[in-house]
Amino acid sequence: MKLVTAFAGLIAAAEGAALTNLQNNLQSAVQTVLKHSESQSRKPNILFVITDDQDLELDSINYTPLISKHIRDEGTFFRNHFVTTALCCPSRVSLWTGRQAHNTNVTDVHPPYGGYPKFVERGFNDDFLPVWLQNAGYDTYYTGKMFNAHTVENYHSPHINGFNGSDFLLDPYTYSYLNSTYQRNRDEPVSHEGEHTIDVITRKALSFLDDALDGERPFFLAVSPVAPHSNVDPGAIASGQIYMSAPIPLQRHEHLFEDVRVPRNKNFNPDQPSGVSWVRDLPKQNQSVIDYNDHFYRSRLRALQGVDELVDSLITKLEDSDQLENTYVIYTSDNGFHIGQHRLPPGKTCGFEEDIRVPLFIRGPGVPKGHVQDAVTTHVDLAPTFFHLAGIPAREDFDGTAIPITPDFDGERHEHVTVEFWGSAVVEGIFSGIGPGGSTMIPNNTYKSVRLLGEGYNLYYSVWCNNEHELYDLSIDPYQLNNLYPTTPSANEDEPQILGRSLTQAINRLDALLMVLKSCQGVTCIQPWDVLQPVDGVKSLQDALVQEFDGFYAAQPQVSFDWCDKGYIVEAEGPQVPLTSRYGVSWDVWV
Known part of the structure; x- marks a missing residue:
C-alpha cells in the first residue's frame, strides 16, 4: 500500500512538473508572438554607423569582411554615393540637416566658418535630425565623433540636443587613438588615456544598444568611430601645430596586411601633373614618399579592423534580441580620402573621386540582399531617407530626396551631385609640409563643382576661386587625368x-x-x-x-x-x- 501511495505521489509530481513546464512554454511562446507582433507593428529601428575619412575608391571596403557579411551582403551597396563637401564637419552638418553647405553656412572644421560653435550659431542645435526623430516618437542615442570644435571647454555651451543618451568624443582628444576623452549626457568629460578609442566606443555603443532595446519606442542609434582618420596628438593641437600621422590600430591588428600597397591606379603618382591650381604644381613623389604612403594606407586598413569588429558586435546583439529584422542598418563615412593620387599627400578636401565617393551599405526590411544600386545618391539625401523609413513627411527645406532603398520605391531621382568647398586644403603625414613656408595648409582651395551621371555620360565640372576650370569625362578618363x-x-x-x-x-x-x-x-x-x-x-x-x-x-x-x-x-x-x-x-x- 505504501508503495502504491509512493508511485501515485511520483505520478502526481510528474504531472504537476509537466503542467508547469507546459505553462512556462506556453507563456514563453505567447511572449515571443507578442514581441514579434509588436516589432512588426511599430516603426522600424535605425542603426547608423558613420566612419571618419573612409575611402571607397581605394578598396578599403574589401578589407572589412564582417561589415560585408552583415550589411553589404545582407542588403544593398549604393556604389554611386557621394558627399557634397569633402571635409568632415561641413559634411556631417549637411547629413544631419539634409541641406547643402551653402545653406547651412557651416563650411569649415573650426570657427569662424565652421565647427560646433557655428552649428549652434546657425540655430541647428534645436532643428536637426535627432530632434526631428524624437518628435516623431523615436528614442535617440549617439556615441563617437559628432563635430569638430566640440571641446572639453564648450561641450556644455550648450549641450547637444536631441538625444536620450549620448557619449561624445571631444576635442582636442578626438583624433588621439590612445588618449581619447568622451562626455556622457550632461556629465563631466572623462579621459580614457591608455585605452584604445575603438575599445572605448565599442563598450559605449553596446551599452546604448541595450538601453535602446529595453525601451518601448523605436530607436535611432548612431555610432561614429574615429577610424580610419589620422592620429592627432592633443599636445600638438595645443601648441598650434596640427600634425596628422598615420592612424594607430588596435594591438591585435598592427601586423596585418604587411604586403598591401596603395592601389597603383593610373592616377597614382602620375608621370605628368594633373588637375589645376595647387594640385597641378605638386612634384612627382620619390620612393621614400611612396613607401610612407603605403605604410599610411596599411595603417588605415588596420584601424578599420576595430570598426569591423564593432559592427559585428552590434549586429550580433540585434540578432540575439530578435530586433534585427525590424532594424535598418546603414553604414557610410563623412568623406573619402586620397593617398598618392594626382601626386597628393594623404588627405581629402578635393573634388576628385577618391574624396567625394564614399561607402553606403543599407540592410533592413524590404531591402534587396546582395544588390548593387546604380542610382546617384548623396549625403543630403540621408536625412530625407531617415524620414522616409520612419514614415515622416519630408521637409520643404530638404535639399535632397529619399534614397531608393526598396524595389517599389517611386520617389524622384537626380543625376547630379553638387560638390562645394571653401578655404584651405589640409594635407597629412610626415611629408605634408607643401604649403607656403612648409605649412600643412594649402590656401585657395575654394571651388564649386557638379558631378553628373546619366545615360551615356559621366562628368565632373568645376570652377575654382581663381577661375580655373576642370572638365573630366570619366567614361573615358575614370582617373581624371585629362582636363578637357x-x-x-x-x-x-x-x-x-x-x-x-x-x-x-x-x-x-x-x-x-x-x-x-x-x-x-x-x-x-x-x-x-x-x-x-x-x-x-x-x-x-x-x-x-x-x-x-x-x-x-x-x-x-x-x-x-x-x-x-x-x-x-x-x-x-x-x-x-x-x-x-x-x-x-x-x-x-x-x-
Missing part, C-alpha cells in the same frame, strides 16, 4: 564631344546647371533643370543638349569668383541668378 576644359577657343574637328555635341555646347549647359546648384535651396537643388527651363520638358543634361537651346545657354552668365575667401561669402562668388526660359520658344534670339 579648353584654355583657348578651338574649331578642331577632332575635339572631344559629349553626347554628340561640342565641348563648348556641353560646357554652356554644365556651367548654367552649376549656376543654379551653387546657391540652390530645397526643390531647386533636386530639380535644377526646372529652374532653367521650367516649361521645356528638360530634366537632364541630355535633354538640355538639344540644338534649339544653344542660343539660350550661350547667353547665360558664367559661374565665376571675384576673389578667394575662407568661407561662404556671397559677395565673392560672382553672378548668382541664371536666365530662365519661360515660354518654350527657340532661344536663337539670345545669340
Whole structure:
C-alpha cells in the first residue's frame, strides 16, 4: 500500500512538473508572438554607423569582411554615393540637416566658418535630425565623433540636443587613438588615456544598444568611430601645430596586411601633373614618399579592423534580441580620402573621386540582399531617407530626396551631385609640409563643382576661386587625368564631344546647371533643370543638349569668383541668378 501511495505521489509530481513546464512554454511562446507582433507593428529601428575619412575608391571596403557579411551582403551597396563637401564637419552638418553647405553656412572644421560653435550659431542645435526623430516618437542615442570644435571647454555651451543618451568624443582628444576623452549626457568629460578609442566606443555603443532595446519606442542609434582618420596628438593641437600621422590600430591588428600597397591606379603618382591650381604644381613623389604612403594606407586598413569588429558586435546583439529584422542598418563615412593620387599627400578636401565617393551599405526590411544600386545618391539625401523609413513627411527645406532603398520605391531621382568647398586644403603625414613656408595648409582651395551621371555620360565640372576650370569625362578618363576644359577657343574637328555635341555646347549647359546648384535651396537643388527651363520638358543634361537651346545657354552668365575667401561669402562668388526660359520658344534670339 505504501508503495502504491509512493508511485501515485511520483505520478502526481510528474504531472504537476509537466503542467508547469507546459505553462512556462506556453507563456514563453505567447511572449515571443507578442514581441514579434509588436516589432512588426511599430516603426522600424535605425542603426547608423558613420566612419571618419573612409575611402571607397581605394578598396578599403574589401578589407572589412564582417561589415560585408552583415550589411553589404545582407542588403544593398549604393556604389554611386557621394558627399557634397569633402571635409568632415561641413559634411556631417549637411547629413544631419539634409541641406547643402551653402545653406547651412557651416563650411569649415573650426570657427569662424565652421565647427560646433557655428552649428549652434546657425540655430541647428534645436532643428536637426535627432530632434526631428524624437518628435516623431523615436528614442535617440549617439556615441563617437559628432563635430569638430566640440571641446572639453564648450561641450556644455550648450549641450547637444536631441538625444536620450549620448557619449561624445571631444576635442582636442578626438583624433588621439590612445588618449581619447568622451562626455556622457550632461556629465563631466572623462579621459580614457591608455585605452584604445575603438575599445572605448565599442563598450559605449553596446551599452546604448541595450538601453535602446529595453525601451518601448523605436530607436535611432548612431555610432561614429574615429577610424580610419589620422592620429592627432592633443599636445600638438595645443601648441598650434596640427600634425596628422598615420592612424594607430588596435594591438591585435598592427601586423596585418604587411604586403598591401596603395592601389597603383593610373592616377597614382602620375608621370605628368594633373588637375589645376595647387594640385597641378605638386612634384612627382620619390620612393621614400611612396613607401610612407603605403605604410599610411596599411595603417588605415588596420584601424578599420576595430570598426569591423564593432559592427559585428552590434549586429550580433540585434540578432540575439530578435530586433534585427525590424532594424535598418546603414553604414557610410563623412568623406573619402586620397593617398598618392594626382601626386597628393594623404588627405581629402578635393573634388576628385577618391574624396567625394564614399561607402553606403543599407540592410533592413524590404531591402534587396546582395544588390548593387546604380542610382546617384548623396549625403543630403540621408536625412530625407531617415524620414522616409520612419514614415515622416519630408521637409520643404530638404535639399535632397529619399534614397531608393526598396524595389517599389517611386520617389524622384537626380543625376547630379553638387560638390562645394571653401578655404584651405589640409594635407597629412610626415611629408605634408607643401604649403607656403612648409605649412600643412594649402590656401585657395575654394571651388564649386557638379558631378553628373546619366545615360551615356559621366562628368565632373568645376570652377575654382581663381577661375580655373576642370572638365573630366570619366567614361573615358575614370582617373581624371585629362582636363578637357579648353584654355583657348578651338574649331578642331577632332575635339572631344559629349553626347554628340561640342565641348563648348556641353560646357554652356554644365556651367548654367552649376549656376543654379551653387546657391540652390530645397526643390531647386533636386530639380535644377526646372529652374532653367521650367516649361521645356528638360530634366537632364541630355535633354538640355538639344540644338534649339544653344542660343539660350550661350547667353547665360558664367559661374565665376571675384576673389578667394575662407568661407561662404556671397559677395565673392560672382553672378548668382541664371536666365530662365519661360515660354518654350527657340532661344536663337539670345545669340
